[in-house]
Amino acid sequence: MPHSTAKDRLIVALDMPAIEEAQRLVAHLDQSVSFYKVGLELLFAGGLDLARALKANGKRVFLDMKLLDIGNTVERAVANAAELGLDFLTVHGHDLKTLRSAVAGRGNSKMKLLAVTVLTNLTEEDLKQQGSRLDPPDLVLHRARLAREAGFDGVIASGQEAERIRTLIGPGFLIVTPGIRLTGSTTDDQERITTPERAIKTGADHIVVGRPITQADDPKAAAETFLQHIREAISVRS
Secondary structure (H helix, E strand, O other): OOOOOHHHHEEEEOOOOOHHHHHHHHHHHHHHOOEEEEEHHHHHHHHHHHHHHHHHOOOEEEEEEEEOOOHHHHHHHHHHHHOOOOOEEEEEOOOHHHHHHHHHHHOOOOOEEEEEOOOOOOOHHHHHHOOOOOOHHHHHHHHHHHHHHHOOOEEEOOHHHHHHHHHHHOOOOEEEEOOEOOOOOOOOOOOOOEOHHHHHHOOOOEEEEOHHHHOOOOHHHHHHHHHHHHHHHHHHHO
């Protein structure tokens, strides 16, 4: 994304329980933000209608479904999602069967498919409990390779792994990074966090920011702060 702006790179996560709350936030952010994430929490409160409305108003929309099921179910679910005309959709990157089914379901749609590698709230101990013998960085790389092989457009990965993914896979493969915090801010329930500067400098194309913006006293001012950090990182990376 050599010519993308800071505004293109910032995705604000509408992780909130009520569509009215999300609508108020979008109205407050106004022209400062052009890209939003709609996830599972909001989905069951009218999130798909909001996603359609955002697209109708010229915004970009990331539908964070984290799909994981048998191949036939994933294929049909992705096909239905593709009909919505949204921009990004997530699928868990556990195995090639699931990933290839998602690609088949997408068909000729321009919607980008992103594989979730390892959630940013998980630690090495958490992965051991799941039965994985790989630590988070190695499992992220493994699943990034699977996503590329399956024909995905990119991955969801923490900023701590972005540089290794970019080195391994090269340009043209999207890296979208959640778990973003400014230096000195609270981490909430996130474990593998990073700053916006580090994420962009090490290869991330987009950063996803939720609570540091949505729960700020002045969300618009908070968004502008993140945009400035992104601009500075783009300048250094260029």
